[in-house]
Amino acid sequence: MFDDLRDLYQEIILDHGRKPRNFRRLEDADLSARGDNPLCGDRMDLWLKMTPDGRIADAAFQGRGCAISMASASLMTETVKGKSAEQAKALGARFRELAMTGACPDCGDLAEEMERLQPLAGVHEFPSRVKCATLAWHTLNAALEGNKEASSE
């Protein structure tokens, strides 16, 4: 009945959805933000620990939401570690393109990172679910820009 949904719910998504990585509070975080999707009730808190030269030393989150939003946040925290704020924002912009269109033609320079996020590309076929995948990245942007709140509405 649901076989064609394996594109969206790949094993890796279900796995990260069930057991999100970096799912904890960072007590000594330098930056943080809360992401909210008021329509569906998804909510997450994101914490970042920065190095003196402005790279992301550690990223962690807590929250509630669907498998897509939890998996996306989990994969994101894994992917952005070691990146500068600029690199992380650039990744976010490309990820949003991937989530909305299913492809990212000019992702060449970030190919390796984008590869890890590829399992979420299937979400583009589900317009009402794209915001589930992008909430974590909106929240990351907000944290990096010193804002406390992000919304995917």
Added chain:
Amino acid sequence: MTDGPASSAPRLDVERLRRDFPILAQTVRGRKLVFLDSGASAQKPRQVIEAMVRCMEERYANVHRGAYFLSEAATEAYEAARGAVARFLNAADPREVVFTRNSTEAINLVAHAWGRGVMRPGQAVLVSEMEHHANLVPWQMLRDDGRGIALRVCRVTDDGELDLEDLAAKLADGKVGLVAVTHMSNVLGTVTPAERIVAMAHAAGAKVLLDGSQAAVHRRVDVQAIGADFYCFTGHKLYGPTGIGVLWARLEHLDRMPPFLGGGDMIASVTLERSEWAPPPAKFEAGTPAIVEAVGLHAAVDYVTALGWPAIEAHERALVDRAMRRLSGIEGLRLLGRAQDRGGVFSFALDNAHPHDLSTLLDRAGIAVRAGRHCAEPLHARFGLEGGTCRASFGLYTTEEEVDFLAEALVKAREFFG
């Protein structure tokens, strides 16, 4: 729980009436559409669609304004709709029927005109934990308006019933001026004991507003038998168009209430200095009303009435029994609310799937359910389900096979998420 309705009850010919709803013939990604979101908004029979088209093609002009044939014809059609709604609710007088945009506007009208115009400082409004935001937020706004009107909340039991002991306790000091509660929960399916609530409230000196947005679709409503003071419903859930709703209120209340919105059509006379209000219901219908939509609502009311309440209620009971039986047997499925008296609305959560993931899955099977908190966040918090639920809600055209199909899909969905 018994199998099927009593033999003497008239039966609804569901296969036949489904043909009245053009949209149900379509497929979703190659699968038959199983529309289980009528609680959010119901589909429209062609009788409603055609009545609206006919109005625009043959009898359309502004109402209450022109002394020419078309305007008179449109006015007549608009007022005939009011009469039909009055009969539908068994109102004592068609002047007690005020057309609004939807239930939300009807409740806001009462919050403004009764809450701000008639209630006194020191009084309270009493709502319940199971209200739709439409019957909560306007009262919070009234409370926060600096008029000294408090807001009290009646608890809901674990089974999803209105806690009548708590209701009595909160009425006891006589300060409640208005009880505003739902007649049927859009999340739990619970039908509240309207007569009982009215008796308790009146004994404590309070008026009663019932939010009939769901109830008026699933049960025959008799506002005189219930004894309520205000009753509202919304056209689009009753197989009618969007953009039209109804506030019924006792004439004596409407007479006491100041207007809600000001403008044309609601005045008796206007000078540059002041205006005199028209009598109800015109006093509450400022501006050009939803004329075509009123005609559509009239057709919807006629449609439901012609099918007959005994048959509709028997069909609903069969669906509810079937759903209770099939859904409560699914491992890992938590059903919200187990009220004795309930209608065809079921909210549930699967232990291994978030409601949004579940609704995406069900959509693939052609099943349309709603995921989220259904404009009832406090109620979801009350049951510890901040992440929301999925909700299947039934209409006239829902079949027992569709309920079975939902149950089968839920079993497979649980397997899918492992």
